[in-house]
Amino acid sequence: MKLLTKTNIYSSVATIILFIIGIFVVFNFIFMKFDSEQDEQLLSAKKIIIESLKKGKTPEQFSSNIGEIIAIRKIKSQTSTLNYFKEYEIQKGQDYAKIRELNFQCLINENAYGISVSISLSQDKKIGEYIFAIVTIYLFISLFILFLLNRYISSHIFSPFYDTLSKIKKWNIKKNDPLTFKKTNIDEFNLINITVQELTQQIKTDYKNLKEFTENVSHESQTPLSIISSKLELLMQGTNYNAKQQEYLQQIFQSTQRIYKLNQVLILMSRIENKQFLASDSINLQYTIQQKIDELEDFISAKQIIISPEFKTQTIKNINPILFDILLNNLMINAIKYNLEQDGIIIIRLDEHTLTIENTSDIGKIEKEFLFERFTKSSTSSSLGVGLSLIKKIIEAFNWQITYSHKNNIHIFKIYL
């Protein structure tokens, strides 16, 4: 949920609640005021009636004023001196009219009277309806203004924030310079921007240092490796070794070879990262794959692997031929190396947009998240990890995509060209 949507919901709910409370309070206040005014009116009518009676006016002589209905009847004796107010409804055509009535008794010139004065409240009811309508309309106008305001806030005030977000999202440590942002007049956003700016600067520097370090190590170790390698070769020419010594020599030699291979891959990867393979050429993928199959014939037939290429098109891509050869080599060698010991199958599918290599294997599914990491290896292999991360680097350099899936003991590598 967007920050503004969330705050909108809160403020809308708060507005509605406040309005409902407001309406309730206003209504009560207004009607309280009405009631007291009406009661005053009734009481002043009482005063006039008593004075008129005192002056000798007979009950029959009283006529109803506008809005006031007066009823006077003689009673035997006065039993109360209190004023009784009551409210009731009467039917008036189709409408109901609300009536407020004052009953009182009085003793004038030795005659006791029971008198009731009533007024109609129908006018007040209408006024109440008006007030309710006005307040409701006002509520909707307020909500609408609130909505417009939030849109304005989101497009203007929050725009530097969203700008920062999209820049962070698009940022790539390998491609981009440290982030820079436009200055805003909102302190919090400026603080975020400055912090992110410093952070990316730091990450970039660290990354560069680390990369240089790896490059230097692999570069500088080449000469010592060459020397170790050639000295060993000369040492191995000796003839007076016992079995144990020969075994040591062999182990040293093999380990040296491993370091050397690893070093080569590291150098290759940093060269790819540094975009040192820029020259590209039109490559006929089908032809190149077929050639690779032929090159690997020895290894394929040794394991009696059935290889079935399914080429739909003569896909031609403009890519670096050296890198594509390395890519293909690694993919194919993996497919052969980790295949079944006997009667394995490799299926290569190629169409205009995808290249899929499927191979049977008794190695279980490789965990996806670690698949293309540099030094992950499955329990049975010694070089799978570095080979796969090299594959990934080349795929990235070509702007292609690779996915891996595993189904019924078949490993599927699919490349989107």
Next chain:
Amino acid sequence: MKILIIEDEKSLLEDIKHYLTENGYNCDYSTTVKSALNKLAENKYTVALIDLDLPDGSGLEIISYIKNTFPEMGIIITTAANSLEDKLNGLKLGADDYLTKPFHLSELNARIYSLIRRRNFSGKNALVFDGLEIDTTEKKVISNGVALQFTKKEYDILVFLASNPTHLITKEALAENIWGDKAEMATTFDFVYSQIKNLKRKLNEVGLKDYIKVVYGLGYKFKN
């Protein structure tokens, strides 16, 4: 045959010199561009082995000089793994072959042999041993006048071993020579083993015993 080794890493230089001398070459060396140009002006060499990354300049200068002055001289360049462009430039300038460091000395020796053979410097295109002759032009192996039948891989292995006689050839060097960058396959050494077995059997059949000696765990030796 005289070879000029141009390499600034003295330790490596010594090893190369030692190995090539053992294989019957007359070796001279330089550690800088300047001294290499001086040596080239004074002596005649069959092959120059040039490291491209030298302290006082690039080995590419030397290649240009050689191509202009001694077009018949063979050139092999050696480069570090991260200078692919230099390698390509070297080949463009006229170098005959290249090796990426670190390389097997046996591989270097085989490449020098192959270069000399291709350029036909010495007029002979055969490796001749007692009772065995490998004609590298015709790709034929002859024993006492009888042509032996080998597969392509067997033949390649035999030539590689025979161009490094009396030296131990590691399984790794042999696998790399035959399969290149595919040599890291787990089955490679089994291949080498089975090919060597066939080779030995075929040589045994014509009475050429003990030409190929297995040095347990390490590799193979070709012995006259």
